[in-house]
Amino acid sequence: MKKVAIGVDIGGTNTAIGVVDPEGNVMVNNNIPTPSHGDINQYISDLSEAINGLINSVKLLNDDIQVLGIGIGAPNGNYYNGTIEYAPNLSFNGVVHLVKLLRSHFPDMQALTLTNDANAAAIGEMIYGGAKGMQNFVMMTLGTGVGSGVVVNGELVYGSDGFAGEIGHTTLVAGGRPCGCSALGHLEAYCSAPGMKRTAFELLAHYNANDSLLADKSYKELDSKMIYDAAVQGDKVALEVFEKTGAWLGQGLADTVHHLSPEAIFLFGGPTAAGDLIFKPTKEGMEKHLLPIFKNKIPILPSKLKAGDAAIVGASALVWKELDK
């Protein structure tokens, strides 16, 4: 009997679904649109159909398969209540009881559980990735936003209401850049991909850098991949974007260390593909702000989850974690 778990990643426009084996390999997968119509019952019905379709196709591959459960990563996902709550990028209003609704379609699943995408990534790292065997670590996901998942004593920290682990919204610069959440100076406003673009434009203006490789891009055009390409070609503005982004991220991670004393910190997402360009200044920035007892002790590591299917794989890891309790 081969045991597998289903991972569901609910994004703003697309819902990705996959059947994942115990080693974290996606055996079969599929996508359905995350609807803009706002009808949650219709969506649950479509999602259930897609999940059942995948279960059938994986059983065609191997008829001795047992599906243990469904793990779901969703924006503003609340683990305690199995709800998605006021997610700004989804069309469903208010509080959606996703687990309860889906449970009626899958009454016999051993585990059916939900959390936000960054928490799912952290559990994915713990079950399948570089954090195997670690009891205390932090996962940071850098992309359009900055998400995080915090693990203490082998358990994800959900806090009093299910919403712990929003390190992207800690303050780096009091009174600094407006964050998407409307507060000022949050880490996400500096260390996300759009944050890097903001830094690039500030530096272009500061140096009046007409000779920069980034100087012929409009604000709308520029993205973090272009900044990376320019940095590789030695562009000074682009290189300084990485230096500053790392210094800011390191400052924030030092705050995390002072709260939690983790064994390691993992970085995941687009900007981490830049390797040393981002890891080196991040490490230096963190060390600069640490108490002596923490210095040179806490590695900042690239996630071992594969970028392409990390969201599905992370969500599926919730199932193994849940059954381990």
Next chain:
Amino acid sequence: MKKVAIGVDIGGTNTAIGVVDPEGNVMVNNNIPTPSHGDINQYISDLSEAINGLINSVKLLNDDIQVLGIGIGAPNGNYYNGTIEYAPNLSFNGVVHLVKLLRSHFPDMQALTLTNDANAAAIGEMIYGGAKGMQNFVMMTLGTGVGSGVVVNGELVYGSDGFAGEIGHTTLVAGGRPCGCSALGHLEAYCSAPGMKRTAFELLAHYNANDSLLADKSYKELDSKMIYDAAVQGDKVALEVFEKTGAWLGQGLADTVHHLSPEAIFLFGGPTAAGDLIFKPTKEGMEKHLLPIFKNKIPILPSKLKAGDAAIVGASALVWKELDK
């Protein structure tokens, strides 16, 4: 049979010891010097004698008493190893195996455990104080330094090495004031009692405030009690010290909320005696930096531990916590 616990608070010059009942009342107590001679064996012998003296005197009060254990709060105390490690204000060198040494004098105690003083205060708040029944909260101790204890899922967070919960060393102002630990811009450099004095002198200089009630004090003379007294009399500089201290502390606490989503935050120590003068700007400062999902949800509360014996009582709480496992 009345069950009691012994609390030991090891300070830089003084070691306070008390026998504490299950309601958190100190039944009998005593003090011995924390020696400057650096001889740990002599100190353990003196400490054991003092503890045995208290046990005998409490048994004279009530011969049906059972002593369950000894809890110790100490600077740089490591819960995992039962050690005091490189404590800058103690005369003992390097790593001191305090629990092991003391155990040889008390082989039959059910619990013999040690942590740092702020962690002990957090457990004291959970066992005897305002955090009874809370599963997720944070304790901040404001004094010469700023300590903290973090509780997640009903357990104190010690992290990978026993040193988690150093929120006093999170960064508020990148490149800001030098902290005692030598890093720049840490919370402790702004929100401790000496931090308030630094703010007062900055403001005196900024406003050239010869008319302030604080203007006739030397740097050495000024303390946070004088700032409080001046604020109560309406002194503008002193009032602004509290405003700024609260704004900084609130910014830091928002970072803590974004990590942990606690049910409440407790403040303990001298500066909290100022009541609304400090609590109000702290609350406002925190709310300003929070994500909408956390706004108006997390109370900042005064500790319910009595200032005079909180250190002994907090240390004794370790025993109840340990036996509860």
